[in-house]
Amino acid sequence: MKKSILLFTTMFCLSLVVFAQQNKEQDESSDTVKTIEKLKYKQQPGLALAASKIFFSDKRYSISGFGEFNFIPVQNNVNPEMGDLELYYSSLYRYATFFGYRLTDKLIWNSEFQIEFLHYKTEESHYEIVIEAFFDYLFKDYLKARVGFYPLTIGYVNNNDEPVMFYSVNRSEVERLIIPSTWIEFGTMFYGNLSPSWSYALGFSQGLNSQKYISGTWIRQGREIRFDLPKSISINPQLNYTGVKNLTLSTSGYYGNSGQGEFIEISGEPVEVKGKINLTSAYAKYDWKNFRFVTVGTYGQLGDTEKLFELTKDENGENGQVLGKEVYGYLMEVGVDILPYLRKGRPIHEKQNFLFDTHEMKLSLFSRFERLNTHNKIEQSLEGLPRVESDMEIWTVGLNFNSRENIVFKANYQHRLNKFNGDQFPRKNIVETGIGFIF
Incomplete structure (x- = not known):
């Protein structure tokens, strides 16, 4: 654990150096040149802010990234051995770096290397490496293509997963346990604008691996970077409406098999496991x-x-996973930046450096209600078997302080009610704190 903290502290310091360089100017042949280009805070479809930097860069290349450091007090009444560590972790360290390169005006390479550490107390830990690597071909406004390992266009957080883009310290449970964000697969996606108000995306990808599923997190652990040929193709459509100012409406889905050609024996005969998924959001x-x-x-x-x-x-031949055959989740969230009301009628004292900018500061209060069930329906033959189930109602209240547009300090309290009466259940009421940044 100490090594991981040291590693992420080093990465954080390097990020601060990079961000400081974004504001540094040097004189070359009487021209003012920025050593590292600033984020323009624009989004390419299917990508968050830092991940989109190359698409709006004036240079042929870009370097960007984000980091998160989140902390939760340890609870002693849970047993992570009965389920996924993600249900119980006490600290999270996540760091990602993007490198983009514009080969031509229409052909763009983009890549990400992300490393994530989860801890429970000091004896339990888990790390995960996430890779994105893809080409975008910008043929026309109505037809663009993306090929490689890229984030799927489903739900809200999966394409807005950088810490300054959502209020809570950690991503909502609806978009972790039902929509397994961050969700990256190998495939091909076509996207573009149908009109000034309507846009679309249509992806075809390699699908999940059902052998990795865990009861408490439904299909989440089926995500994995694979370089083999898929046994089936999954479809990921999305349709967006932005015809009203400041309003975005989006619907999306994911449909396909997750068995990946696996067989089991029933009465001495091999039977294929398809593991068909229908997920709509x-x-x-x-x-x-x-x-x-x-x-x-x-x-x-x-x-x-x-x-x-x-x-x-x-x-x-033991400990099979009892998975929900039907699941659902929804959330409602409202947030408000109260700093303009506190400052009303008062002059703003200008102060700007790589950590603070008084013109970009925000102090946001938010509240969110979530309802989800990972086992809304269960196969009758499995109902009496032990499982980890999330049948949750969650109220979250908290605050964000943005010292500048790309740095946020977070804290929130969650009141968590699990209606499932099993012996093991995800953690109860918690306080979360964290720091996030993009560059």
């Missing part, structure tokens, strides 16, 4: 003056759950 986001409103809803179905129970058994 929609969100609305509206900005009004200093307020922001976001609502997200999602509904999913998973086939062959009785076969998946057999497929996910360990090497001793």
Whole structure:
């Protein structure tokens, strides 16, 4: 754990150096040249702010990234061995660096290297490496293409996953346990604008690996970087409406098999496990003056759950995963920047450096309600078996302080009610604190 903290502290310091250089100017042949170009805070479809930097850069290349450091007091009444560590972790360290290169005006390379550490107390830890690497071909405004490992266009957070883009310290449970953000797959996506008000995306990707599923996090652990040929193709459509100022309406989905050609034996005969997934999501986001409103809803179905129970058994033929055949989740969130009201009638004292900018400061209060169930329906033959289930109502209240547009300090309290009466359940009420930045 100490090594991981040291590593991420080093990365954070390097990020501060890079950001400081963004504001540094040098004189070359009487021209003022910025050593590293600033973010323009614009988004390419399917990508968050830092990930989009190359698409709006005046240079042929760009370097950007983000980091998160989140802390949760340890609870002693949970047992992470009964489920995914992500349900119980006490600290999270996440750091990502993007490198983009413009080969031509129409052909752009973009890549990400992300490393993430999760800890529970001091004895339990887990790390994960996430890679993005893809080409975009900008043929016309109505037709563009993306090929490689890229984030899927589903839900809200999966394409807005950088810490300054959402209020809470950690991503909502609806968009972690039902929509498994951040969700990256290998595939091809076509996207563009149908009109000034309507845009679309249509992706075809390699699909999830059902052998990795864990009861408490539904399909989340099926995400993995694979370089083999897919046994089936999943479809990921999205349709967006932005015809009203400051309003975004979006609907999206993910449909395909996750069995990846695996078989189990039933009565001595091999039977294929398809693990069909139907996952549909929609969100609305509206900005009004200093307020922001976001609502997200999602509904999913998973086939062959009785076969998946057999497929996910360990090497001793035990501990199969009881997965929900039907799941749902929704959330409603409102936030407001109260700093303009506190400053009303008072002059702003100008102060600007790589950590603070008095003109960009925000102090936002927010509240969010979530309702989700990872086991809304269960195969009848599996109902009596032990499982980790999230049948949750969650109220979150908190605040964000943006010292500048790209740096945020966060804190929130969650009141968590799990209606499932099993012996093991995800953590109860918690306080979360964190720091996030992009560059």
